[in-house]
Amino acid sequence: MTSELQENELRAFVDSVTHFFAHSSGDGADVRSAYLADLRSELPRFDYTGIIDVRGDWRGCLYFSAPRGMLSHLLLVTGEGTYSEEDHLDLVGEIANTFSGRARRELGEGLEISVPRRGRGMAIRASGTTRPFVIPLTWRGYDAVVVVDLQIR
Amino acid sequence: MRMMIVDDSSIIRNRIAQLANHPDLPRIDIVGMARHGGEAVSLFAQHRPDIVTMDLTMPEMDGVDCIKRLVLMSDNVRILVVSALGDKRTALQALMCGAHGYLHKPFTNAELVGSLRELMKD
Numbered sequence: 001m002t003s004e005l006q007e008n009e010l011r012a013f014v015d016s017v018t019h020f021f022a023h024s025s026g027d028g029a030d031v032r033s034a035y036l037a038d039l040r041s042e043l044p045r046f047d048y049t050g051i052i053d054v055r056g057d058w059r060g061c062l063y064f065s066a067p068r069g070m071l072s073h074l075l076l077v078t079g080e081g082t083y084s085e086e087d088h089l090d091l092v093g094e095i096a097n098t099f100s101g102r103a104r105r106e107l108g109e110g111l112e113i114s115v116p117r118r119g120r121g122m123a124i125r126a127s128g129t130t131r132p133f134v135i136p137l138t139w140r141g142y143d144a145v146v147v148v149d150l151q152i153r
Numbered sequence: 154m155r156m157m158i159v160d161d162s163s164i165i166r167n168r169i170a171q172l173a174n175h176p177d178l179p180r181i182d183i184v185g186m187a188r189h190g191g192e193a194v195s196l197f198a199q200h201r202p203d204i205v206t207m208d209l210t211m212p213e214m215d216g217v218d219c220i221k222r223l224v225l226m227s228d229n230v231r232i233l234v235v236s237a238l239g240d241k242r243t244a245l246q247a248l249m250c251g252a253h254g255y256l257h258k259p260f261t262n263a264e265l266v267g268s269l270r271e272l273m274k275d
Contacts, residue, residue, distance in 0.1 A: 023261065024261075078164070079168065080167065080168070087164060090162050090164050097210060098258050101236065101239055103239075104240045104243075109243060113210065
């Protein structure tokens with residue numbers, strides 16, 4: 001038996017995205033209203049995606065997907081001296097990890113999170129029978145998404 | 154001071170290593186960088202660092218288990234957890250296992266330097 005994510009629980013993820021960009025780059029992202037994705041089609045994504053699998057009181061996953069340009073810009077802002085493919089994959093996973101870790105502050109340790117899976121150009125479909133939430137954002141002109149595909153056990 | 158950095162992200166490892174040279178800090182020599190707890194235990198045995206920065210969510214051996222192992226290997230090691238995990242229970246668990254400080258990701262340069270200074274005070 002599972003149930004869908006509630007609005008206040010979704011808020012924890014939105015806040016984690018807002019906090020990340022404000023705190024790590026000193027320049028907040030424009031985080032727009034979340035919407036429900038269509039179960040029948042692929043979920044939105046950009047060049048690179050970092051996925052966190054979730055267990056415990058929840059099941060499913062969340063991911064952050066961003067274009068290469070945004071990740072390169074973030075690497076520059078955070079002082080990283082190299083911009084290799086591996087750096088971009090590392091960063092997109094680390095950002096997904098940071099979002100999920102901060103959301104745990106609100107949702108509790110029942111949100112058991114995995115180490116990130118990272119990939120480029122991955123097609124992603126919903127993991128369960130409930131529609132995932134898509135949180136669109138823009139940072140310094142780059143669009144990206146956070147997708148929260150979770151059900152409560 | 155001899156320092157080891159434990160994190161599965163190379164970006165975070167490199168960033169901490171760079172900031173360890175900050176002028177507000179005493180001299181720090183990086184003696185090892187590990188991608189997970191198992192590697193950290195092995196490097197720790199070889200190099201015996203005085204201070205360690207420790208991620209918690211890592212493959213193979215997580216940070217809390219690694220802290221327990223390092224504390225058994227040395228009474229004097231000082232450990233700063235640097236983790237995205239934001240809940241109080243995890244922070245308390247890490248501190249009770251032997252960590253001396255806890256810094257949440259994402260962190261600013263000033264926050265990391267401040268946390269390292271605190272760690273090296275005693």
